[in-house]
Amino acid sequence: MASYLTTSREETVxxxxxxxxxxxxxxxxxxxxxxxxxxxxxxxxxxxxxxCTDPVSSPTFAIVNYYRGPQPMAHFxxxxxxxxxxxxxxxxxxxxDQGAVxxxxxxxxxADLLALEHPIQVDIQHKDENSRLITITGGAI
Numbered sequence: 574m575a576s577y578l579t580t581s582r583e584e585t586v587x588x589x590x591x592x593x594x595x596x597x598x599x600x601x602x603x604x605x606x607x608x609x610x611x612x613x614x615x616x617x618x619x620x621x622x623x624x625c626t627d628p629v630s631s632p633t634f635a636i637v638n639y640y641r642g643p644q645p646m647a648h649f650x651x652x653x654x655x656x657x658x659x660x661x662x663x664x665x666x667x668x669x670d671q672g673a674v675x676x677x678x679x680x681x682x683x684a685d686l687l688a689l690e691h692p693i694q695v696d697i698q699h700k701d702e703n704s705r706l707i708t709i710t711g712g713a714i
Contacts, residue, residue, distance in 0.1 A: 574710045580703055585611045588707060589618020591714045592693070596623070598644065598672035601690045603680030606697035611705050612678045615695060619676055620646050632678070636663050645673045652679040657686055 579585045592602070592615075602619065604612045617629040625642035632638040632650040640646045647668035654660055660683060668675050669690065680687050680694075693712035697705050 576708045579705045585614045586618035589615040590622035593619045593622025600674045601692040602676045603692040604678045604695050605681050610697040616676045647673045647675045649677040651682050
């Protein structure tokens with residue numbers, strides 16, 4: 574486990590790019606943190622680091638956004654997903670099996686189930702308006 578303090582959105586995005594460098598096809602990255610903590614900014618960095626070419630946005634209403642590139646990424650919002658059946662219906666396991674990196678926001682809703690996939694866990698906490706404490710477990714960057 575390692576903790577990082579970022580003091581701007583740009584630093585949070587950059588940390589995501591750094592994590593992308595250690596990911597392999599089919600990796601799962603789970604996120605916890607409150608609304609507006611910086612989960613999507615971190616995911617923007619992941620996508621950039623993976624070489625994805627599509628713009629990154631919050632998957633809140635779509636449940637999943639797919640970003641194309643040399644290493645594609647599926648970006649999930651699990652806030653309204655509460656069962657394994659819902660997770661499967663959203664294509665979660667299909668993306669992992671196809672070798673996409675999967676980033677899952679609001680992972681605490683299915684923590685026990687997601688733990689079976691051996692994720693890298695990213696927790697983002699507000700320190701103040703611009704600062705975030707980001708704790709990464711399961712992957713060293």
